[in-house]
Amino acid sequence: MTIDITKLIEEFEFNRILNSDTQTKQIAILGTIDLENAILIIEKSPFNIELINSDPKSVPTKIISSLSLINSNDVYNWAKATLNQDLDQLPAAKVNLIYPATETHIRKYNQQKLHYVRETPEMYYQYVIPYIDTMKGERLKWVYNILFHGKEKESFIYHDESKDGFVLLPDMKWDKVNLENLYLCCIVNRMDIGSIRDLSGSDVIYLGNLQNTIQKVTHKKFGLPQDQLKIFVHYQPSYYHFHLHIVNVHHPGLGDGIAIGKAILVDDIIDNLKIDGEYYKKKTIGYVIGENHGLWSIEGYRNSVRSQ
Template sequence: MPVNASKRQSALNSADHLHSETSPITPAKRPHPNTSLVSEEDAIVRFRPQNMHLVSVLSCDASAKRIALHTRLNDSPDKDAIVIFEKSAFPREPHELIRDGVIYARPEAEHEKKANGEHIIESAEEKSKWTAKLLLSNDVYYRLYVTHGLDLVSGVDMTVIYPAEKHHFKKYLPSGCRLYEETPAIYRSIIVPFLSQKPRDLSWVENILSGEAETDRVIFSDGDPEQGFTLVLDYRWSGRQLNDLHCLGIIRRSDVTCLRDLRASHIPLLKRMLHESRTVLSDKYTLTSEAGQYKQRLDRDQILAFFHYPPTFYHLHMHFIHINCGENHSTRAGRAHVAEEVIRNLEIDSEYYSKRVITVVLHESGPMFEAVHGTAGSKTDVAD
């Protein structure tokens, strides 16, 4: 539904006297369920399919090979869970393809590795027996359906949100998108009050910054309260395929929430995040053999850094992905702002992002769209 015109105009007029540095007032933390961080073993047992029952299919993306399910655990049927399954991508590096049994090295190369004492995967226990069914044979074309033999590359990434609350579901429901011109006045009069009224859902961010969670996925961390940040693997990246690299640089300070809050005074922090993160990532993921040859290489100019606006969560963070990641919705127009361009804009005008009109893409089922357009809430059958 469209926003009531008179109310909206009144809100915009009353916002004109507000200072351009208006940023969301820190809202109270949302009531957080008493769920202590579980061990790897407990999580594997608790979230196996036998312990869940299906409520509904939230969405299914055939092109991305991803499905999102609304489930409930058998031992706590009053609490909702969201389970996302996504088929893993194939490795791209030759040594990874050979390692995972997708293809074999030349026989002479195998002998050389054995002579050098390198481990070769070859036993039945390590490699599954090859089983396939021929689907098509026509001229030079053959199509087979492989059922066994590629076990090391047939994994499925599983993400669980538990207990899931109503606002979690909106992200995974089918939704159209709309272009939206966000003026500074609309940001101050509609977006800031909306964000200030919503309880914060940043417990997971605080857990990372405090070292209480995902410590094995943190690549770099500086605890300085003004200039410090933590670089962590994004939850969507398994850490296996280099071209799928996706990391987040999360700043320590909590008073900068998004692009709108950035000023020229933040440039040193942004430049440091950019330089340190690219250096750390390049050093970590560039691998050489004993002979000095590259087994895997990640150069600084292969790492794309950007901000999202609007962001997924309002605590300033910078995204880092591989430039050769292929089609990626994270970098599409209307959402991604390249980090170097952000810095240059702030060098030209400290108030650049507080004064400009920003064109954004909003999902129709998202809370921000509701705030701007007054749409109805989701009808997902979520347990109360």
């Protein structure tokens, strides 16, 4: 079924602003469509470097539509500007719509206080595993729709249906225009890995093959060699079915998506598992978590964090 996103957004009724990020130039707005919660995420688009390089003689007139001087001092001049726009090559913004939005979605995008956690193996077994169990089933239906039912197949960059295969497709954070902002997602077929905590030494070859295939496919499709890619996972992940993030090393910013306390490079995961096959089952893992995360609602988990 084809979604008419224009119609849905026209029916969007504003409730409140969830968050606004001046670094990523992104705003998340909570509203309703047909009385059901919806989240509208609007992010200003980066410049299309490939388009600019293709016709450098027309720069800056191709980019700038009009100017109004703010001030000048010696050799420094600054002004407000409106930019030329083209929906395909120079879009003003990228829009994401989550509808219907669950309370989990709302908590994820709502502004929140953050905490640094050192999750011991004991905390993981006592609090995190029971939480993960509540986040499976219907909550992963959209993942299984991609892997096994061909949902979004028109966007697939690569699809290997074997047991150790995966789907590689553009992440919703990428506008599919600027290679500098390339952001892909690899979702594996294996059902036995929810997060890095489930990995062991027996997965070293699997992870190496996975990363090598991603690098080859991305190079063939987009011309980016492996030394221009970051391949990493998140802990805690946003959903508990193993998946990898692939971004251009020149990506200017992803909020906290590639920050310390969130992103872990696959190369480092492989090296750690070579040192000790039970590394991630034994390790105390440090990460940043927001108070809107489901884990923070667990009293024992909170108390463990505060007693560290």
